[in-house]
Amino acid sequence: MSEEVAPHTHFQYADATHQSDTAVAGMWLFLASEVLFFGGLIIAWMFCRHWQPAGFDAGGRETVLWIGTLNLFLLITSSFVYSSGLAFMEAGNIRRLVQCCVVTMAIGTLFLLLKFYEWHIDLSENLFPAGPFKITGTDAGGARMFWSFYFVATVLHALHMIIGVGLVGWVAVQARRGAFDDGWYTPVEVVGLYWSFVDIVWIVLYPVIYLVGRG
Amino acid sequence: MRLTLPLAASTGAQTDLLLLGLLAVSLAVLGLVFWLMLVYAIRYRHNSPVDRGALAEKSFRFEISWTVATLVIFFGLFIWGSTIYVRLYQPPANALKVYVVAKQWMWKIEHAGGQREINALHIPVDTPIELIMTSEDVIHDFFVPAFRVKRDVLPGQYETMWFRPDRIGTYHLFCSQFCGTAHSNMIGDVVVMSAQDYAGWLTTSGGGKTLAAQGKGLFIRYGCAGCHLGGGTVRAPSLVGLYGSPVPLSDGSTAIADDRYIRDSIMQPKSQVVASYEPIMPSFANVIGEDDLVRLVAYIHSLAAEKHG
């Protein structure tokens, strides 16, 4: 193995592509574990909805539909923007990449602001499962459980979103500092994988939270 | 100190046979493994001059043979185990029903005739007994080793279990699902008595009004009679002859009116509304406690006998 080492390559890798493929594979494996993480939440939702269909529908009807739908379109657009940023990076156009990162971060922040606003609406309407609860009667138990899933799922997703925005910001700062060139841009790719995965989680959570209750 | 567990229920005989079968298979495999290890350890130790012969024999044949052998034995054990298990799920129709309510760290047992016991269960010999159990707080487990049966007792729903004791005597009752501080004190005795002794015990232990009789009083006090005995302004399904018969529901399906259906209809009436009736019955979820509920169910059960009787 040659002693002179390509830039940015840790001493245990043969060359840059060897290391970048490893990083991508490592991220995909981490995403597989995240699939199981949210999968645990989905099976819990399926179980409880099986036992309390009426309560879940009552709870589902109280969700703020327009914010959820707008957020879905926002995240799909952000995936598109970041992906085209990656395409610019492959062509070596760092200025465009930084712009795409900024737009992605803007969309992400807008998503979070809408989500905080939605939580504000929910909390003001006594929809937090503990304490005084808006829905009473026989459906109270099921609705209370629906809303506990709603808050656990959306808080976890929002945390992943905040980490995502932070990562995209880090990529933008590194890019402006000239850390990447068309020969080596692995972190851009890896953060892209993470960002699109958080988008996929919302794509799956959206019908579960907003649509199933209203069908 | 005894090393064998006496069997006191005919339904447990099959389980004992299965345990012996499993023991036989295990001892056979264990014997083979230990014997081979012993032989190889002595015969092929480092400096023993014994001839090692042809070393590289093909391993494929051995692998397939012992894989198939284990698969066949295991499948046999699976079939044997599950056939016996399925029988646990089918209590005979004529079984004597006893209601068990588990509470943190005691067993409250109520007989059909109104007798109540704490941490003790008196039952007649040679009659199938069906326990209908529920819990008021955490998960417990009604375990009688001598009858080879145990069943978790879940809060908020009925679990059933049945056995037919065939030996008179007193046997241990344990709670075998960890349920908190005094989990190890939640034990009791199951007393299997001859028919005469059982009848004698029933009368002497303060039977008084039967469960059904007490249930009739509650049926009036909670206002059920107002709608369900007819003559009232509200149209409600009649309960006479209900127990055990199929009930057409509003969503097209039919349900068998057993203990669980009755309890469910009292606690959550809107979940299974009878066909051609309005879902106007209020829920008695926090109005009726576990003990009264058992009496109401027993009373409605007795209404069925009235019709057939």
Add this chain to the structure above:
Amino acid sequence: MRKRHRLNLLLLLVLFCIAALEFGVSLPPVPAATRPILALPAAIMAVLVALGYMRLLDAPAIARGFAMAGIFWLAILLGLAMTDPLTRTIYAVTRQIGS
């Protein structure tokens, strides 16, 4: 590079259509039994994003392996676990504690 941008844009439009379709389909009242079909558009969109934006196809072979492993194990968790409630005959009775 131009081809990649056109592909991304096309994918964006396809995703928007599916999202709009999903939103539209869910408005009219649908009987409770058929509601799981809502999982279909969500699954299609998820696969499209994974293939398009995450470039699963030209990722190293084991990355595709890990993605398949994630889906397979998720199916085991959801499938096998649901065999219990779907076939459990006794009623789980709920007792409401009035709030």
Add this chain to the structure above:
Amino acid sequence: MSQIVLPQSQISYLSDGVSLRSWLLTTDHKRIAILYMISITFFFFLGGSAAALIRYNLLVPQGMIQSAETYNRLFTMHGIIMVWFFLVPAVPVTIGNFMLPLMLGARDLAFPKLNLISWYLFMAGGACALYALFSGGIDTGWTFYTPLSSNYAQGHVAAVVIGIFISGFSSIATGLNFIVTIHRLRAPGLTWYRLPVFVWSLYSTSVIFVLATPVLAITLILLLFETLFHVGVFDPRLGGDPLLFQHLFWFYSHPAVYIMILPGLGVVSEIIPVFARKELFGYKFVVWASVSIAVIAFFVWGHHMFVSGQSLFASVTFSLLSYFVAVPSAIKVFNWLGTLHKGHIRFDAPMIYAFGFIGLFTMGGLTGLFLAALAADVELHDTYFVVAHFHYIMVGGMVSAYFAALHYWWPKMTGKMYPEMLARAAALLMFLGFNVTFFPQFILGYLGMPRRYHAYPPEFQVLNVLSSAGATILAAAYLMPLVYLTFSLFRGDRAPANPWGGLGLEWQTPSPPFTINFVVTPVVTKGPYEFPKPGIEPSDV
């Protein structure tokens, strides 16, 4: 991060910087393995002392410890510490971290910094759990069944749950690191079928690490939410289903018991060929047995819930699947015996542990068949039969394999030889003490003594006293290696590079190895167990 200059120095990893900072901020997989070994040993003896107190309490029917509350908190502490802070990490993070890059001919794991983060996550989780356990502890058992743990438990359930939640990420990080390393960093010529079986078993363990632990994370989050807000997710009085918690918990916890045993199977498959000087019998079958265990382990969790109110159809399905998962273990045992056949067996300490492992693991596995048969489980569930079953596999199997690996690779890791005669005595004493402790519990379980009982009916006393006596022998047998292994660090004589004649790449490095493992990356031409003609002394290979 500045560019790394390739370290040319030939000094061993132990003497490559001795400041505390160089140890606590190291990204060298060998040093991280040593850090893990120290913390693992601490947790092992902590959990072990809780076990000693449990056995002390069970000497008399009414319980030597007055309050049942204290006893409940003791066995919960024993369970939590032993499962999450000793058994799950045991071999993978100590021996696995040290040996994997050496066996692959790599210089380090794929993500060295992630490896260090893994250790810190493990210690943070451990500290959090220890804080809770020592400031009162909890009385729910290590299984946290709801609604007991969410509504009725007194004590620090939330703090313990957070501690385990954090240590879960340490497992995911380690698993992810191993899988990517095995795929991407193998030496030239090291094809998949030339990999040592220990590497295969680490691969299977890591698959379970990565794909099961996240489900534990979400289960603990839901339990935390239920404990803090009592919303009814697992509380039937509010419409929840307590069996949902059991499904989610056991979906992680059964694969977790395979996380614990698979590395042990790998270690034994590594030791037996070397000490029998004969190629591993049916290499491909042993390898695919490990991988198939990793996959089928996820199908069988329902056998913990046969009597807990699970539906009949689900119970029958899980019983069938549980029998399928037993087949690969049987294949491994038969292949070990095939390896011993016509070998040249030397009874050094690792081999004695390996023989003990085969015997005890087989007994543990066979009693698993009892519990997988539905009707037998109705009688034996939650009795001491179950306690004996999983201790035979965890203590008889896993801990013996851990000590076997510790002694087998000790010369390579520390550069010092351990005292052979003392080690053999300790191994035999451990085997004896173990059987005296746990075999009576099989009989107690058959007689119907339930688990987790502070006090028990008098007729079980004799067997319990026998078991407690065995526990003292076992405790003594565990203290011996602690003494003579630390003693060997200072007084032990220097270890040759290849004391046992093993053919793995790790034996081609000096003991202890350089920081960069290999100055020139080795090229592999042969399989891992193609020993030269028998009769040649191991040290002159």
